Each structure stands twice: as C-alpha cells, then as structure tokens.
Amino acid sequence: MKERLAPTLALSSVVLLASLMGNDQGGYFTLGWVPAAFVLVAMVFAVSIAGAGRALRGRAGLLALGLFCAYVAWTFASIFWAADKGSAWLGAGQTMLYLLAFWAALVLISLDASRRLVLVASSLGPAVIAAFTLLALQSRVGGLMEGGWLVGTVGYHNGEAAFLLVPFWVSIYLAGSRMVNPLIRGLVIGGATLCTQLAVLTESRGAMVAIFGSLLIFFLISGARLRGVVALLPVVASLGINFHGLNDVYIVSSGGGNPAALLESALPRIWLLSAGSALYGLTWAVIDRGWTPPRRLVRAVGAVVLVFCTLSVVAGGAVAVDRYGNPIDLAHEKWVAFKTNDTSGAGQSRYLSASGSGRYVLWQVAWKDFEAHPLLGVGTQNYEATYYRLRQSEAGSVRQPHSLPLEVLAERGVVGAGLFFGFLFVCVGTGLWRRFRSLSPEGRAQAGALSASVAYWFFHSSAEWFWQIPAITMPAIVYLALLVSPWGNPEVVRVPTRGWPMRLTGAGVAALAAAVLVPLAVSAYYLQQSKTAVTPEKALVFVNRAERFNPLDSQIPDEKARIALELGRWKTVVEAYKREIRLNPENYAPYMYLGDYYARRGDDTSARTYYREALHRNPLDAELERKASSMVRDKTDHSAG
Structure with missing residues (x-):
C-alpha cells in the first residue's frame, strides 16, 4: 500500500490541477494553464530520470502515447505554414500540456496508482469549486450570471456546465461501488447533485444532449445498471424538485427582470437537496456493506431496470410523436431552426430552443478551410481570420469553430485528424476490449463510467471549443489514460523503449x-x-x-x-x-x-x-x-x- 501512495497522490494532483483551473476561467488564458504545465513538466522529468517510465505496460498504451506525441509534433509543425504563427505556437504549447498529462498518467498508473482514489479526486474537485461558487453566487450575481445563465468561475456558461458534468458518470460509478468508503460515497453523490443543480442554471443545451447521449453508453457498458439507477435516483429527484425554480431564473433574467429574489429562494434548496443526496448515499453505503442481495435478485432487478428504461424510451417516443408529429419532419424542422438560429421556445426555457447560436456558419467555414487545405490544414488556432473572410452570414465574434472534430480537420488537416482520432480510438477501443474480455464486475463498471465520461466530453466538445479550456479537457485526457492502461497486474510486455x-x-x-x-x-x-x-x-x-x-x-x-x-x-x-x-x-x-x-x-x-x-x-x-x-x-x- 505504501508503494501505491506516492503515484496515487501524484496522479490525483493532476486532476486536482484541472479543478483549480476551473476556478480561474477554466485555465483559458496562458497564465491560467502554464503553471499546471510546469508542474507536469517537473513530474514527467522526475519519473523519467528515476526510471519509472520503464514500468509502462501494454502495447496499446505505448501506441496511444506514440500517436499523441506524433499529433503534438504535427501541431508544432503547423507553425511553419500558419499565417498567424504566434497563435499556432500558443495552441501547440497547450496541446503539449495535454500530452504531459497523458504521459504522467500512463506512468503513474503503471506504478500502480489507485484508479479509484484518482477518480474520487476528479469527482470531488469540481464539486468543491461548485460549492464555493454557490456560496458566492448570491453576493456576486453580476459577476457569475450573464444573460440569464450561470457563467460561473469558468466564465462561459457551456464551459461551466461541462466542467461540472465531465466527471458525472465517474461520480455515479463511485456512489454505487461497494469498494468505496461509505463516507466518500455520500460525498460523491451529494457533489454530483450539487453540480447538476448548478449545471441547470447554465441553461446549456449542449450539456443536456451530451448527458443523455453518455447515459446510454453508461448503462450499456458498465454492467452496473441496478447500482447506477439507485445512484441516479437522488440526483434525478433533486432535479425534478428544483428544476422549475432554477429555470425561472433564466426566464426572469431574459425578460429583463432581476433574478436575485429567485436565486435567494433556489439556492437554499440546492444546499438541502445536495445534503439530502449525501445522506442518502451514506445510508445506502452503510446498508450495502452489511447486506449482499442474492445474485439472482440483482440480475432480475437489473433486467427489469433495462426493460423499464427501454419501455420508457419507447413510450416517450410515442408521446413525442403524438404531440409533435413525425420524428423525421420534427428533426428536419429542428435542423432548419438550428441553421437559421430560430429561438422559438426560448421564452419558456432555453432548453426548448433549437437555435444553433451561429454554429452552422462556424462549421461551414471550418469545412471550407478543410476543403481548401485538406492535407495540412490552415494551422493551429488559425481559424479566426478565415472565419471573417469566408463566412456567409453574421455569427458574432469568434476564434474557434466550436467543434473539436472540425477544429482538428480545419487546422491540422487529414494528417492531424488521423493522428488525433487514432489516439482516441486506441484509448477507448482498448478499454472496451478489456471490459468485454477480462475485467471483473468492478472493472467493467469502472470502464463503463470512464467511457461514458469521455463520451460526454467528446459529445459536448463536438459543439464547443473545450480544447482551449484545460479544466474541462485535462480530466478527459486522464480518463483516456485510465482506459488504455492495463487493469490489475497483467503480464509486462517487453518493448524496445525500456531502460535508458x-x-x-x-x-x-x-x-x-x-x-x-x-x-x-x-x-x-x-x-x-x-x-x-x-x-x-x-x-x-x-x-x-x-x-x-x-x-x-x-x-x-x-x-x-x-x-x-x-x-x-x-x-x-x-x-x-x-x-x-x-x-x-x-x-x-x-x-x-x-x-x-x-x-x-x-x-x-x-x-x-x-x-x-x-x-x-x-x-x-x-x-x-x-x-x-x-x-x-x-x-x-x-x-x-
């Protein structure tokens, strides 16, 4: 156990660095993320000189590391053909930050860092920042709220939502794991409730879509359907109780009113509901330690939950068809609204609006960049100039295409996209392969939670610019390292890169x-x-x-x-x-x-x-x-x- 303490603390510090950046504009500005990068530089240098890098296990991890190194090298190479070389240098430096985080995570996991404790740190870090945000919200409404939604400590409402929700499925896994201390299980589920309540205040539609998309992945892959549902119950119940009060803040603010009175009544409910969830989690954990339900009962209830979820989706679809008509026609209508920035429905809730907020124009320009420079791209962080020159309608002032896949294609071309998406595929594919081949039920639950959390990050990043917000992306990079690294004590693969x-x-x-x-x-x-x-x-x-x-x-x-x-x-x-x-x-x-x-x-x-x-x-x-x-x-x- 003593041998595991140092690597566990070191890797926990990596995800906690991301949480600290979440309290400082998400680490968007150079002086916000560079200190974290220097900590990682020192960490990678120390473990390398000490020979800890020799502990790297598994060909998949080394392949992923090689692909990420090649992607970073290609990002630096783009400085040579970028029109704005200063922005390209800055973007390459930030990409290096993520490589350092991935490298450090791979080495520290190979040194037997406790995955579970690292996940606890990644879950509780944003929850602590959320608690401080909630304490400051009433006295700093003007600084933390903007346009009717919460911009929070990240300074951007979609970014604030993602910062709070990237570790959500990890929290659900931890709350349902019998291997986790009961007190921590209570804290984690209380923190998840707190984060989701604040996320509602952001009015982030991308977060809503991403959380539902990743929910399917969690329940399909984790194998812990029953425990997942039991862990979700207090979070969902809390949202049901407080959603209208939180949503009214947006409605009143967007109508020109003062949300202070509504916040004054909504904030105490957030505290009470979060505390209630924590007590629920603690009570469940204590009971869980003393009583083990029969395996047949677990399987039967799990099957019932799966059937119930399936029937709920089917019934919900039937109700939607009855209320809104043909789903194909509805999808076409929403797509048109997205392209034309139609804000219909926003008066009741921003979640009901299908407006793309100008994203369709941004994506069009990114695709034009890719078509014009398919091999090399226009250069890292060089999208801004082409946007103003190529756009066909107004979409505000922007610097990124608001889509990670399109950003990679437009700025790094086919070569960069191949390296980046190859890296993602190796990490996620390896984790899923092991989940279905060799992992224990606990390992399967963990792999499902990690996959769902990475899926949330990728889904939401596909409509946002989260690569430039390390507080959101760095935890996902660590999760990818956890997925691609071998579980347990597998056979060490001898590779030519060992030693000096x-x-x-x-x-x-x-x-x-x-x-x-x-x-x-x-x-x-x-x-x-x-x-x-x-x-x-x-x-x-x-x-x-x-x-x-x-x-x-x-x-x-x-x-x-x-x-x-x-x-x-x-x-x-x-x-x-x-x-x-x-x-x-x-x-x-x-x-x-x-x-x-x-x-x-x-x-x-x-x-x-x-x-x-x-x-x-x-x-x-x-x-x-x-x-x-x-x-x-x-x-x-x-x-x-």
Whole structure:
C-alpha cells in the first residue's frame, strides 16, 4: 500500500490541477494553464530520470502515447505554414500540456496508482469549486450570471456546465461501488447533485444532449445498471424538485427582470437537496456493506431496470410523436431552426430552443478551410481570420469553430485528424476490449463510467471549443489514460523503449516542453503587467519585454499601439500596427485599427487604403463598409469642392 501512495497522490494532483483551473476561467488564458504545465513538466522529468517510465505496460498504451506525441509534433509543425504563427505556437504549447498529462498518467498508473482514489479526486474537485461558487453566487450575481445563465468561475456558461458534468458518470460509478468508503460515497453523490443543480442554471443545451447521449453508453457498458439507477435516483429527484425554480431564473433574467429574489429562494434548496443526496448515499453505503442481495435478485432487478428504461424510451417516443408529429419532419424542422438560429421556445426555457447560436456558419467555414487545405490544414488556432473572410452570414465574434472534430480537420488537416482520432480510438477501443474480455464486475463498471465520461466530453466538445479550456479537457485526457492502461497486474510486455532510451525520451519531452512554455509564460506575464502598470511609460517597458520573449505574438504590438496612442508617440503607433499586420496578415483587425488611426489623424487616403484591406478580409462587416464608403464620399466631396 505504501508503494501505491506516492503515484496515487501524484496522479490525483493532476486532476486536482484541472479543478483549480476551473476556478480561474477554466485555465483559458496562458497564465491560467502554464503553471499546471510546469508542474507536469517537473513530474514527467522526475519519473523519467528515476526510471519509472520503464514500468509502462501494454502495447496499446505505448501506441496511444506514440500517436499523441506524433499529433503534438504535427501541431508544432503547423507553425511553419500558419499565417498567424504566434497563435499556432500558443495552441501547440497547450496541446503539449495535454500530452504531459497523458504521459504522467500512463506512468503513474503503471506504478500502480489507485484508479479509484484518482477518480474520487476528479469527482470531488469540481464539486468543491461548485460549492464555493454557490456560496458566492448570491453576493456576486453580476459577476457569475450573464444573460440569464450561470457563467460561473469558468466564465462561459457551456464551459461551466461541462466542467461540472465531465466527471458525472465517474461520480455515479463511485456512489454505487461497494469498494468505496461509505463516507466518500455520500460525498460523491451529494457533489454530483450539487453540480447538476448548478449545471441547470447554465441553461446549456449542449450539456443536456451530451448527458443523455453518455447515459446510454453508461448503462450499456458498465454492467452496473441496478447500482447506477439507485445512484441516479437522488440526483434525478433533486432535479425534478428544483428544476422549475432554477429555470425561472433564466426566464426572469431574459425578460429583463432581476433574478436575485429567485436565486435567494433556489439556492437554499440546492444546499438541502445536495445534503439530502449525501445522506442518502451514506445510508445506502452503510446498508450495502452489511447486506449482499442474492445474485439472482440483482440480475432480475437489473433486467427489469433495462426493460423499464427501454419501455420508457419507447413510450416517450410515442408521446413525442403524438404531440409533435413525425420524428423525421420534427428533426428536419429542428435542423432548419438550428441553421437559421430560430429561438422559438426560448421564452419558456432555453432548453426548448433549437437555435444553433451561429454554429452552422462556424462549421461551414471550418469545412471550407478543410476543403481548401485538406492535407495540412490552415494551422493551429488559425481559424479566426478565415472565419471573417469566408463566412456567409453574421455569427458574432469568434476564434474557434466550436467543434473539436472540425477544429482538428480545419487546422491540422487529414494528417492531424488521423493522428488525433487514432489516439482516441486506441484509448477507448482498448478499454472496451478489456471490459468485454477480462475485467471483473468492478472493472467493467469502472470502464463503463470512464467511457461514458469521455463520451460526454467528446459529445459536448463536438459543439464547443473545450480544447482551449484545460479544466474541462485535462480530466478527459486522464480518463483516456485510465482506459488504455492495463487493469490489475497483467503480464509486462517487453518493448524496445525500456531502460535508458525511455528515460531519455521522457526527459527530452519534458525539456522540450519547458523550452516551449517558458517564453510563452514570461511574455504573458509581462503583457499582463503592462495592462496594470501605473504609468503608460512603465507599461511600454513591460510590452517591449514581452515582445522580446515572444516575437511572434500579434497581441503584443496591438497593446504597444494602444499605449503609444496614449503617449502620443505616433511613429510607434504606426510601426506597431504594421508589425501586427506582418505577424497576422490574414486578420482584418490590424488593418482596421491602422485605418482608424489614419482617419483620426486626417489622412483619408491612407485610412481608405487600410479600410479596404480590412473589408477584403471581413466583407460582411457593416461598420467597416460604412467607414470605407465614408472615406470615398469624403474624397468625392473634397474633389467637387
């Protein structure tokens, strides 16, 4: 047991790092995820030098690791053909974060880290953040609520929902496992209830679809149908009791009302229902330890549950057909609503609206990127510029295509997609193969929970940009490592990478990661300092330091131009904007900024030139069209005069 303690604590710290990032914008900004990356760099370097990498077992795990390494290498290679190399470097660095998490997880599991305790950490971490969010919600409604929905500590309502729900099926497995301490079972089921209650406040339709899709996977694969249903009962009952109160917060807010009074009545119910669920879980666990139901009874009840669920789905489908008509026609109607952003039904609940919130346009552009660059892609995190140039209708300001599969295809091409989806297939396929071939009932339940949790992450990520939110994606990466790693004490597969080659490989990857991450971290630190500096002169000093460490980042000259404008250093303004154009030539924004500058200075000819360049890269921008037309009219009026 002592030998397992160190790897268990180390791997638990990896998933807890993700929870900590969930309390800081999900780790979206560079300074939010880089500290976690440095912890993982140190961890991978230490276990590699100590020779722990030699413990890696199983060809499947090594194959998955090789595919992920190749995907990261391809992501870095995309810097060479990306128009915005600074964004590509940043995206490659974040992908390296996930590789480090996967590598560390594989090694630590091979060192016999307790899977169950790691899963407990991954379940309770978000629940603790949810509890603190709930405590702060009433006093910080303006900061945690936006547009009628909860944006929470992640700062984005769909992201907040995913952060809370990615470990949901792991929690259900733990709550029903006789191998877990009764107190922990109670805490886990209480935490799951708390997280689902807060998730309702996010009004995330993607979360609703993903949770129902992953539910089918959990009950088909886990083999713990009866225990799963018993664990789900308090969560579902709590939602039934409190859903309307939580949903009314959105209805009132979207209608221009003040949700404070509704929150004041809904929040105590969340606490009471979560505490009740925890007590339910504890009581069940205590009874479960003292009484073992006959196997025949378990099988019979499990069969009844399966039949009941099947009949419920069939009956629900029949009711839906009776109420809404032909399902094919209904699906077509919802698809049209999705494409046209029809918000019908949103007045009663956002969950009833089929609006795509502009996603159809985003996906169209991503597919056009893939068609134009099928082999290489446009480069990591280089979607933004092509979106503004290729979109056929307005869909707001975006940086990602809001779909992980399309993001991979558009930005990394067929090669990157083959490596990435091959990695996912090996991890999930290996876990399922073992589940049906050799695992004990406890192992099957665990494999089902992990598969369902990964499925939730993938389903929801297929309509979102969660690759850029480590608090959501990092736990899923650890779950993939748990799926692909051998259970128990299988025969060690001898591979040619054992010994010093494996040590040097791991240490080399860690060193490379540090070399990539240090400039990003230092530059981001100085850029942040520039925004909080007491004087513009001091801010300019910080910006220049940031630029020295990361000369590819187009945001740095943008910040420099802003400060130079404040100082009245006109030459520096022009140089900064022109540098931003060189670093990000396909994006319309720096051309527009330079056009605005020349317009304010009275240089209409230069302003018109840059407005036209910006309009060429963003032809649907009505404000740009107005500015460019205004310059033409001014010139015509001046000539006539």
